[in-house]
Amino acid sequence: MSKIVLFVVFAAVILGGAWFALDGNIGTEKVPEPTAADIAFADTATPANPELTAVYDRSCRSCHALDGTGAPLTGFAPDWTARLNARGGLGALVASARNGFEEMPAMGLCNDCSDTNFEELISFMMKGQN
Numbered sequence: 395m396s397k398i399v400l401f402v403v404f405a406a407v408i409l410g411g412a413w414f415a416l417d418g419n420i421g422t423e424k425v426p427e428p429t430a431a432d433i434a435f436a437d438t439a440t441p442a443n444p445e446l447t448a449v450y451d452r453s454c455r456s457c458h459a460l461d462g463t464g465a466p467l468t469g470f471a472p473d474w475t476a477r478l479n480a481r482g483g484l485g486a487l488v489a490s491a492r493n494g495f496e497e498m499p500a501m502g503l504c505n506d507c508s509d510t511n512f513e514e515l516i517s518f519m520m521k522g523q524n
């Protein structure tokens with residue numbers, strides 16, 4: 395009997411996890427999965443400004459340029475646009491970077507970043523260029 399209960403609980407956890415993973419909504423917008431081209435682009439996209447590149451490379455890149463980290467991919471506009479709309483603008487995304495947001499660590503591994511740095515980094519990541 396207790397094995398059946400355990401099985402049901404186990405199945406519910408697995409199915410619940412799968413349901414959560416399939417749920418690609420941000421705010422009210424459905425965000426598609428990035429394609430292989432989106433993933434390849436994120437891997438190589440680099441800011442035009444070398445100073446911004448230095449900050450991006452030592453902080454944001456480790457999560458935002460890699461598929462599967464849960465971070466919106468650099469240059470993958472649908473995810474960024476949905477977040478921009480759901481949070482209410484670029485200023486709110488800067489606040490997410492400064493304060494952290496769910497799986498996103500506060501300051502994004504850039505403890506010396508100013509809000510202006512975050513604004514430039516986020517603007518770059520939204521388009522994959524600057």
Ligand code: HEC
Binds near residue numbers: 499507
């Ligand atoms: C250790 C991994 C990691 C690093 C490093 C990182 N991020 Fe993130 N970031 C994430 C994850 C994961 C999310 C998605 C959070 C979520 O929706 O649960 C995210 C989301 C965001 C968001 C959207 C937040 C929102 O309100 O939806 C912004 C903006 C952001 N990151 C900016 C940055 C910036 C700027 C840097 C570099 C200074 C950076 N991140 C570095 C993991 C990281």
